[in-house]
Amino acid sequence: KLMLITILVLGFIMAGAVFGVARAFISTAPDLDVTEISDVSLSSYIYDSEGELITMYSGVQNRMWASIDEIPDNLKNAFIATEDARFYSHGGVDIKRIVGSFISNLTSSNIQGGSTITQQLIKNRMLTSERSYKRKIQEAYLALQLESKYTKDQILEFYINNVCFANAKYGIESASRAYFSKGTSELNLAEVAFLCSIPNRPETYNPLEHYDNTIKRKD
Numbered sequence: 542k543l544m545l546i547t548i549l550v551l552g553f554i555m556a557g558a559v560f561g562v563a564r565a566f567i568s569t570a571p572d573l574d575v576t577e578i579s580d581v582s583l584s585s586y587i588y589d590s591e592g593e594l595i596t597m598y599s600g601v602q603n604r605m606w607a608s609i610d611e612i613p614d615n616l617k618n619a620f621i622a623t624e625d626a627r628f629y630s631h632g633g634v635d636i637k638r639i640v641g642s643f644i645s646n647l648t649s650s651n652i653q654g655g656s657t658i659t660q661q662l663i664k665n666r667m668l669t670s671e672r673s674y675k676r677k678i679q680e681a682y683l684a685l686q687l688e689s690k691y692t693k694d695q696i697l698e699f700y701i702n703n704v705c706f707a708n709a710k711y712g713i714e715s716a717s718r719a720y721f722s723k724g725t726s727e728l729n730l731a732e733v734a735f736l737c738s739i740p741n742r743p744e745t746y747n748p749l750e751h752y753d754n755t756i757k758r759k760d
Contacts, residue, residue: 570679571667573686578666578699581606584715605714607725609698612713615730619737620701625658629693633659633684659684662700704740707747720748735759 583606584599597603621628627635639655656664656677663683668676687696706716716736717725728736738758739746748755 570682573683573690574667575687575690578662578687578691581703599709601709602711603709603715603719604702604711605718606702606712607698607714607717609694611724611726612698612701613726613728613733616701616713616725616728616733616737617697619733620697621658623737623741624661628658628697631657633657633686633688634681656680657684658700659687659696662696662703663687665703666699705743706736706739707743708749731759 581604582600582602583604584597586597587595589595625635625638627638635655635657638657660680663680664670664676667683668680691699702712702714705711706713706719708719710716710719713736714725716739717723717728717732720736721728721732735748735755738755739748741758745751746755746758
């Protein structure tokens with residue numbers, strides 16, 4: 542009985558400590574500023590007096606915007622299937638995925654993340670890529686807030702237009718035009734799978750440098 546009581550007391554102490562640390566991390570999280578999500582840098586185009594394109598200026602990030610209506614269903618489904626299978630059913634944080642990733646990380650050498658599309662959007666636009674509990678807790682906290690501000694389709698649109706497709710191509714429209722010389726709405730299934738292969742690890746699946754890797758993942 543004494544052993545059981547000791548274990549319970551220690552368990553409560555540890556739970557309290559974890560809760561206290563989580564509250565401290567949340568209290569230092571930045572305020573959710575939706576303009577940091579919705580306002581992104583887009584490439585600029587310079588035309589002559591006849592309306593002919595002279596040149597494009599993109600700075601560090603080459604990005605063109607594709608509205609949710611222009612994004613094919615196959616593309617939406619591919620991103621959801623690979624990045625966040627329960628995207629339309631969770632509230633910003635997928636507890637089932639977090640538990641599954643935790644167990645997988647304990648039992649294998651492959652490190653898996655438990656971030657949802659909403660959390661990844663928060664990380665990319667408001668936080669850093671630092672691998673820490675502090676960043677993950679703040680990411681989850683802000684993701685829950687973001688889900689109350691935007692619809693699922695809006696979040697998906699922001700996400701697909703923000704991710705990197707290697708070679709300074711950000712967003713699906715820039716990637717589609719760079720790699721296939723066509724707009725997002727014109728992509729076929731194979732092209733959709735090809736492009737969706739890149740953002741997971743742009744340095745590994747860069748089609749200009751590691752084409753075989755990209756094709757393998759696409760297949």
